[in-house]
Amino acid sequence: MSTVKCVGILTSGGDAPGMNAAIRAVTRSAIYNGMRVKGIYRGYKGLILDEIEEFKTQNVSNIIQRGGTILKTARCSEFKTPEGRKQAYDKLQEHGIDALIAMGGDGTLTGARIFAQEFNFPIVGLPGTIDNDLYGTDTTIGYDTALNTIMECVDKIRDTATSHDRLFFVEVMGRDAGFLALNGAIASGAEAAIIPEISLEKDQLAEMIENGFRKSKNSSIVLVAESEVTGGAMGVAERVKKEYPQFDVRVSILGHLQRGGSPTAQDRILATRMGVAAIDALLDDQRNVMIGIQNDQIVNVPFSKAIKNDKPINRDLLNTLRVSSI
DSSP states (O other), rough: OOOEEEEEEOOOOOOOHHHHHHHHHHEEEEEEETTTEEETHHHHHHHTTTTTEEEEEGGGGTOOOOOOTTTTOOOGGGGSSSHHHHHHHHHHHTTOOOOOEEEEEHHHHHHHHHHHHHOOOOOEEBBBBTTOOOOSSSSOHHHHHHHHHHHHEEEHHHHHHHHHHHHHEEEEEEOOHHHHHHHHHHHHHHHHEEEEEHTTTHHHHHHHHTTTTTTTOOEEEEEEEEEETHHHHHHHHHHHHHOOSOOEEEEEEGGGGGSOOOHHHHHHHHHHHHHHHHHHHHHOOOOOOEEEEEEEEEEEEEEHHHHHOOOOOHHHHHHHHHTTTO
16 A cells, blocks of 8 residues: 655646646546645745645646646756755655656656655656657657647748748757657658757768759758757758758748647647556555556656667658658
8 A cells, every 4th residue: 555645746847738737637636546735836946945835626627728837847956966955855844745746858857866766755757848758658748739839830831931942941849859850840741850860870961962852842841850969950051051052041940839839639638647647656656667658558667767768769750751752
């Protein structure tokens, strides 16, 4: 039988659509199972600064459709120090919180893992990031919504590109991962995707242009993952202006557009399933695991695996894009 009587929940790092659906599911599942719930505002920062409030069912009414996170989020340098983590632990004790659910990306889970080890404290992680770059889960909360946003934006850019015979480089988020760029390119019918996973192996731009790029089209759209490795859309566009001056080049950086918006049905369902599963994991005395989804089944992934391993890109998708964009 689980000894957890009161659970805390926080969101940390970058926000992602679907976080609110997960907060709602965690809160209601905890209450359903006889636990108390405390919402911690502004991530680890709010934990240290005591921004903690008891959550009842009504606190999470009418939020499933909202983007962002009602618990707010913040970066927190203090939590990276032993002193800061000790302050956080003291606050959890003070509020009678005996388990924590932390939602966010790689940085959030890394912090959770260190904290859990130092204080032998039960933590369950939820993968909330549009980048889809966490190992051990097929998709992360927010990824599907961001992908749909990219698709809608590129559809609109295409209207302009076609009217002017232009080559558009559209920069999408993803940090060091090309999932949004690659799948966004397939979904929007773009000509190519320049992603960090491949940049180290070959010159994607030269290959694209030498393969008779644009021979049958007057306008083209290429998605570029923001990354030091790819140089981002600005970097790629500069190169084209120098090396292939015959192209009329434009750049569009989608930026924070991709983070916002009402979550898709898929993200709401995923977030709700994961939120309920997080409480189930605590009831089952699981700790230091991230809730993931593999082949539509909920799985518990040890923090050490989720953080350490790089999630591989599906190489078949590269071929799909290449074939479908001739």
